[in-house]
Amino acid sequence: MDHSTFKPDYLYQQVITVVKEMVEQELLLPGDKLPSLRAMASRLRVSIPTVQQAYQQLEMTGLVVAREKSGYFLQSGHDTATPRRSKLPAKPVMVNKQQLIEQVYEGIHLPDVAPLGLANPVAAASPQQALAKSMRQAMRQAQERMLDYGAIDGLTMLKAQIVQYYLALGLTVNSDDLIITNGAQEAIAIALQCVTQPGDIVAIESPCYFGIVELVENLGLKAIEIPVCPDDGLWLDDLSAALSRHSIKACLFSTSINNPLGSQMPESRMQQLLKLLCAHDVVLIEDDVYGDLYFGEQRIRPAQCFATPGEVLTCSSFSKTVAPGYRVGWMLAGPYSARAKRFKRALSCSAPMMNQWALADFMASGEFQRHLRQLRKRLYDNKQKMRLAVQKYFPEHVRVSDPKGGCVLWLDLGGAYDGGLFFQLALRAGISVAPGAIFSAYERYRSCVRISYGLPWSAEMEGYVRTLGALVQQAKKQPQPQSV
Ligand SMILES: Cc1ncc(COP(=O)(O)O)c(C=O)c1O
Structure with a gap:
């Protein structure tokens, strides 16, 4: 040349x-x-x-x-942190992770640490101004009605907006089957209580958002973990084997985008999933909180769009898209609606009125969809930058996921390294990360950590990744002393 x-x-x-x-x-x-x-x-x-x-x-x-x-x-090819597929068949277990989750939670929420352990995508592109405008508008309109107790199932205006939102996805929702909740977490808790009794077996994803691990423990349910493929979501043949071996009462899966892997289940697989569950007469509780934060051409629709009534209970919220502090979510409860409303009344009466008014205006004004477009773009840019920074500053053996949406990267530091120790070291350096062990009801993912790119990207953020990369060697497991 x-x-x-x-x-x-x-x-x-x-x-x-x-x-x-x-x-x-x-x-x-x-x-x-x-x-x-x-x-x-x-x-x-x-x-x-x-x-x-x-x-x-x-x-x-x-x-x-x-x-x-x-x-x-x-670039050395596809460095994705594929969770190992367990060779042994998964077994249902009583969950005992709450103490560990509590310790981590405290660390993640410390005021003076860089919050890479938190999954708060909204921080990457806050809709603060438009939302404040909606809040002012709502205050003018609602006046003292804002201070009332609200209806158990939520503010009619907000429900009408959510019905429209689903209509745009091709799903006709009966407003009576839609219940506004205090975040998705409450929606999932109600959904689980609608279809299970303590001691029942629930299938969850592996790895799985730790809030769900904790919830399953609190409700006295047994968990069985179904591995998630980093690209396409659940391994359906593992689920099929588990359904044949165990009397699973419900499945609780994020059908759109998994947290922490960022995998995404194509609609064709979602339909296979529904077929499988229908054959075993098992209800699906779908967690769709990340559904709108996709990086592809278009949104993967919720499983509810392909289901017949009663097959799927859909849970979602505005926490990952607009404001986690508003604590407003919802569920599509279908035939379980009356039961779900009873749980809602017993638990928390209604969702915050002011926030519901503001969100109804935010959606009606078109700001919600405008904001989503911007947020997706920002998160995608952040993902690219964070992955590059990890590849630059972390040792070469560390494997990193390539999420299809959402706001987190999943890192596998390698079998010789301890994600829990890494969490402690990072905290001492003023950075929070989420250790892998909390993302499982089993003893899995001990060498993994989750870090968030749901923050405005800056030289400071790159600096945090550099600091974390330099800590990996110190997180090497100590050799166990030989017994004599
Ligand atoms: C996968 C997943 N589901 C549910 C929730 C709970 O959402 P909310 O804050 O609306 O209760 C979270 C929050 O982190 C999450 O990541």
């Missing part, structure tokens, strides 16, 4: 072309180090800053990774 006849314009782009040619011709293989800046500059007769600009551009596209003090490397 003779590159000495480069035109002066966009020299760096021509350097990029050379690197891409080297990749095509397999002169550079995944994981290989690129020629040093100096070597490439002298070979192509361009300046070192030109080569640097080209390498940085390639880094932005994800083709190469910069490693501190080592240089630039060709």
Whole structure:
């Protein structure tokens, strides 16, 4: 190749072309180090800053990774943190994770730490101003009605907006079957109580959002874990085997985007899932809180869209899209509505009135959909930047997920490393992360951690990732003393 006849314009782009040619011709293989800046500059007769600009551009596209003090490397392929598929059949267990979750929760919510352990995507692009406008508008309209007890099943105006929201997804919802709750967590708790008794077996995802692990423990239910494929959601053959072996009363799955893996179940698989559950006469409780935070072309619709009445109870909220502090969620309870309303009345009477009024206005004004478009874009950008930073600052063996939506990365530090110890080290360095062990009712994911990119991206954020990367070696498990 003779590159000495480069035109002066966009020299760096021509350097990029050379690197891409080297990749095509397999002169550079995944994981290989690129020629040093100096070597490439002298070979192509361009300046070192030109080569640097080209390498940085390639880094932005994800083709190469910069490693501190080592240089630039060709991306080493698909580094996704695939949860290992258990060879032994999964067994139902009574859950005992609350103490651990409590400790972690305290750490994650400490006021002076960088909250990478929290999954709060809204922080990446807050709709604060538009929401404040809706709140003012609601105060003018509702006046003292805002201070009343509300209806058990929620504010009619908000329910009408949620009915419209589902209509746009092709689902006709009967307003009587829609119940406004205090966040999705309450909706899921009510749904579980509608279809189970203490001691029953509930199938959950593996890994699974720790709030669900804790809820299952609190309701005295047994959990059986079904592994999640990092790309397509649940492994349906594992679920099928579990359904054949055990008397599972309900399945509780995030049908759209899983937290912490960020996997996404295509609609065709969702329909297979429903077929399987129908054959075993098992109810699905779907957790759709992340459904609107997808990175693909369009939203994967909730399973409810493909179900017949009574097959699916859908739970969702505004916590991941608008304001977790508002504590407003909902459930589509179908034939379980009367029972669900009784639980709702017994638990918390109604959801906060002011917040329901404001959210109804926020949706009616078109701000909700506008905000979602912006939030998705911001989260996608953040994901790319956070993945690049992890690849740059973490040791090469660390595997990182490539989420299809949501706001978290799932890292596997490797079997020799302890995610719990890493959590402690990170906290001491002023950063919270969520250790993998809390994402399972079993003793799994001890070498994993979850970190959030649901914050505005900045040099400071990159600095946190650098700090975390430097802590990995210290999180190596200590060898157990040999017994004599
Ligand atoms: C997967 C999942 N489901 C449910 C919830 C609870 O949502 P809410 O804050 O609306 O109660 C969360 C919150 O983190 C979550 O990540």
